Amino acid sequence: MKVDQDAVRWFRLRRSGLVDPFPSPVHAAQALVGVQAQMLPAAGLALFNRCPGLTDAGFGDLLHGTRSLVRTWGQRTTLHVYARDDWSLIIGLLSQRLAEHESAPCPFGMPQAIYRDAIAHAERLLKGSESLGRKGLSASGLELGERCFSPWGGIFADLAYRGLACHVRREEGEGRFAHRHNWLPDLEWSPPSYEEACARLVKRYARTYGPVSERDLAWWLGARITDARRWLDELGDELVPVDGPDGTALLRKEDATVLQERPPPTRRWPLIMLYRFDPLLVGFRDREWVVREEHHDLVSRPAGHIEGVVLGPLDGMACATWKYAREGGGITVSVSPFRPLEPEVKRGIKVRSKALAAYFGLSLNGVRFARALG
DSSP states (O other): OBOOHHHHHHHHHHHTTSSSOOSSHHHHHHHTTOEEOSSHHHHHHHHHTTSTTOOHHHHHHHHHTSOOEEEEEOGGGOEEEEEGGGHHHHHHHHHHHHHHHHHSOOTTSSOHHHHHHHHHHHHHHHHTSSOEEHHHHHTTTOOOOGGGGOTTSHHHHHHHHTTSEEEEEEETTEEEEEEHHHHSTTOOOOOOOHHHHHHHHHHHHHHHHOSBOHHHHHHHHTOOHHHHHHHHHHTGGGEEEEEETTEEEEEEGGGHHHHTSOOOOGGGSOOEEEOTTOHHHHTOSOOTTTSOGGGHHHHBOGGGOBOEEEEOTTTSSEEEEEEEEEETTEEEEEEEESSOOOHHHHHHHHHHHHHHHHHTTOEEEEEEEOOOOO
């Protein structure tokens, strides 16, 4: 089956909730298999783009009120926001990394037996607390190096990899964690094996991010290409090859008819402002399908940072990067175009920026357009 780039791009925009919104942020998190959340506001904006009506306060309530979403480490060992019912599935994914970690020398320069005792001590402390941060852990009498107390790794990460802890609301500028038994006491808990978890995640990835290449799948999962190839092979005739501008990829057979549907003219596509680390960008190792090669280094920055982009309605490709800042009780949006932007594109950016400010419950101070690169 042969398809052009517009058909692939339109299919992915639809499946990722950017054309056809998801019914709720929980549905979105499930379909996207988590939303990267090193920067928590970025995760909220990713869901806002896919769930009209979501607000920053509503996102906070989903995390800390109803607890329908959980923030913890996941694929590529990066922080994500997941649907609560997917937590045990993600622990299955992390089980191999945990096994490798436990069989290797302790990264903190101490015997593994001593470190395991420290983890057990930390879990008891966490289970007896509403929430715990590095200050409380450090004050508990554990005589460990400072790195062990970091909310970005150390004992907290180990507890999270075991499915015992998740990130909760910050207090006094400190990242804090809660024990799963306290945070979600009624949560059904049945982590699958690593292989079963990957098999289930590959199917979800194929539905939302297809057509799939083994290179992109390996990148997204943080796995080896040989393993990604094997997982795709195991799906057998559930997948069909698709020949596109970037080579051959694999698509779920049941999606073939949808992919072959003729997309509307690109001028009728919505203008979309994806914020930093959006799943549509993070989900692929190769992003040329949505970011032109000459703009790659403007979007994919050093240390794995991925900028926010504007997808223009003229061709559905990234036409600018953007960011926002809180200034004087409002939001100011700054846009750096790759080329001169058409008046209707600028108007669309201003409309979306006003919606962005409303998401935070703030006013829009204005939109600043930098000089175009070319």
